[in-house]
Structures are given as structure tokens and as C-alpha cells.
Amino acid sequence: MTRLSMIAAVVAVLAAVSGGFYLLINDSSDSGMEIIFPTATPAAEVTAYVSGAVRSPGVFTVEEGDRVAGLVEAAGGVTEDADMSAVNLAARVKDEDHWHVPRIGEAPAPQPPGAQSDAIDINSADEELLKRLPGIGEVKARAIISFREANGPFSSADGLLEVNGIGAATLEAIRDLVEAR
Numbered sequence: 001m002t003r004l005s006m007i008a009a010v011v012a013v014l015a016a017v018s019g020g021f022y023l024l025i026n027d028s029s030d031s032g033m034e035i036i037f038p039t040a041t042p043a044a045e046v047t048a049y050v051s052g053a054v055r056s057p058g059v060f061t062v063e064e065g066d067r068v069a070g071l072v073e074a075a076g077g078v079t080e081d082a083d084m085s086a087v088n089l090a091a092r093v094k095d096e097d098h099w100h101v102p103r104i105g106e107a108p109a110p111q112p113p114g115a116q117s118d119a120i121d122i123n124s125a126d127e128e129l130l131k132r133l134p135g136i137g138e139v140k141a142r143a144i145i146s147f148r149e150a151n152g153p154f155s156s157a158d159g160l161l162e163v164n165g166i167g168a169a170t171l172e173a174i175r176d177l178v179e180a181r
Contacts, residue, residue, distance in 0.1 A: 053082035
């Protein structure tokens, strides 16, 4: 054998041995890196009743956090004689709500509690708005915001008891001034 062919043979043997060693070290059952894509968690649903000047009045289920506009759309939209200035389409629908879309000239029906309320929504209020509440200063306002960012929206005012620094006395002082939309 020539020197060049002997070197080529040694390189080939080294490549085969190192390839076999690589396969031996790497467990063939290990498929390597696994990519897991996040799956959407199903949104909670709320059920509400819509009546009046809509195409299909009735009970509809929408996702939690949906607006009245989505509820009206679920009812087929409004009729031509709907008085849209009497309905707050931007309000959030809550479970068991009854929304009435009046006809032009009809006296507006009272909207669900909280729909037109001055209560502070603890799920969307910023620090300055929360500080307007009795017993809620800068530290507690930040704690409320941090808690909802970490844990999701409050389902009711009672959820504030889970926030560090808010006890039963503070909750009772603000209960009628807040809501969880």
C-alpha cells in the first residue's frame, strides 16, 4: 500500500469508530429536543338574556369579558327600530345579565346592576383610580394590580381578600364601591 492510501484507510477507520462511538453515547431512543407549543385554555363562559329590538331575542352564551356588542351580535344584531343610544355596547356582559335594547321612543329599561355603575372595576382600574378607595393607598393599589396580573381577573370583590395587605375590614369598607367586571 502506498502511504496515501494507508492514511486514507486510517482516516476512514477513525471516522467509522468515532461515528459508532457517537451513536453509542447518544441513546437512540432520545429524539432530541422536543418543541411544545402552548395550547389555548378555553375561556370561561357567561350566559345572558337579551331582549327588545334584536333579531332573535333569547338566552345566549358568550365568553367571559365579552362586550354587550358581542351579545347583541349573537342575537342576530339589532332591528331597524332599535334605539342604540340607550344601550352601552361597550359594557362587559356578566353571567345572568338581562340586556334590553329598546325601540325608538320606548323608555329605556333599567340595565343590569353595574352596567352603568360608578363602581370601580378592580379588574381594569389603574393605580390612581384604586387609590381613590378608602383604605387603599399606593402600596395596596400596587398589590391589587400585581395580584391580578399574576393570577388573572378577580371573579368578585371577595377575591381581594387574597391580596396581601387587604383584610376583611378593608374589603367591607370598599365592597359597595367596587365590582369585578
